[in-house]
Amino acid sequence: MARPREFNERMVLDAIRNTFWDRGYAATSVDDLVRATGLGKGSLYGAFGSKREMFVRALREYCEGGLAYAERKMIGEDAGTLRRMRGYARGMVELIARRRGCLLAKAIAELGGENGDVDAIVGNFYRRYENIFVRAIRQSQRAGEIGTDTDARRRARLLVAVMRGIESMGKGGVPAATLRGITDNALAFTEGRPA
Numbered sequence: 001m002a003r004p005r006e007f008n009e010r011m012v013l014d015a016i017r018n019t020f021w022d023r024g025y026a027a028t029s030v031d032d033l034v035r036a037t038g039l040g041k042g043s044l045y046g047a048f049g050s051k052r053e054m055f056v057r058a059l060r061e062y063c064e065g066g067l068a069y070a071e072r073k074m075i076g077e078d079a080g081t082l083r084r085m086r087g088y089a090r091g092m093v094e095l096i097a098r099r100r101g102c103l104l105a106k107a108i109a110e111l112g113g114e115n116g117d118v119d120a121i122v123g124n125f126y127r128r129y130e131n132i133f134v135r136a137i138r139q140s141q142r143a144g145e146i147g148t149d150t151d152a153r154r155r156a157r158l159l160v161a162v163m164r165g166i167e168s169m170g171k172g173g174v175p176a177a178t179l180r181g182i183t184d185n186a187l188a189f190t191e192g193r194p195a
Contacts, residue, residue: 009047012037016048017058021103025055025110055107056117062103063125070129074136081140082191085133089183092163096170096179105167126160133159137190147192155190162186 019036020028030051034041048054073088074081104125111118133156140146166179 078143082145097176
């Protein structure tokens with residue numbers, strides 16, 4: 001009979017994710033994960049698999065959290081969607097200004113094109129992220145906030161590129177005020193106003 005687990009799985013998964021988030025995949029050793037979680041190697045491997053499996057799970061959960069946050073912030077009643085989109089974009093700038101970078105960006109930089117699991121997670125994230133923006137733009141069009149002559153898919157792709165780009169710029173030290181201006185200009189363009 002297997003012994004019941006004697007640890008809080010959510011706390012351990014958070015520790016695993018945060019370790020990879022701080023250090024990246026290659027720079028994180030199994031010993032780092034052991035120290036971060038307080039579990040022995042046998043328990044860690046037994047519960048969560050190999051280092052690669054732990055990273056894939058951490059990345060998948062990170063992406064799911066980001067998608068849920070974007071949807072929660074932008075999708076709702078048609079009226080007010082544009083205000084919610086602006087709030088989401090500005091909120092992301094504030095997060096970028098005070099956090100340690102992006103686990104997704106680190107995964108792409110280290111493992112993009114070399115790891116089928118990571119590539120699948122990244123591809124899935126970008127498709128779904130774009131679709132959230134498409135939904136938001138279409139809601140805003142129905143509410144009369146954005147003109148219907150605007151192609152929602154094309155504008156959504158632009159906004160995805162802007163949001164992912166400001167992540168890198170912020171990590172590179174670009175001031176938050178500049179990042180806010182970039183997102184404001186991208187949203188003005190989406191509305192059909194001069195940027």
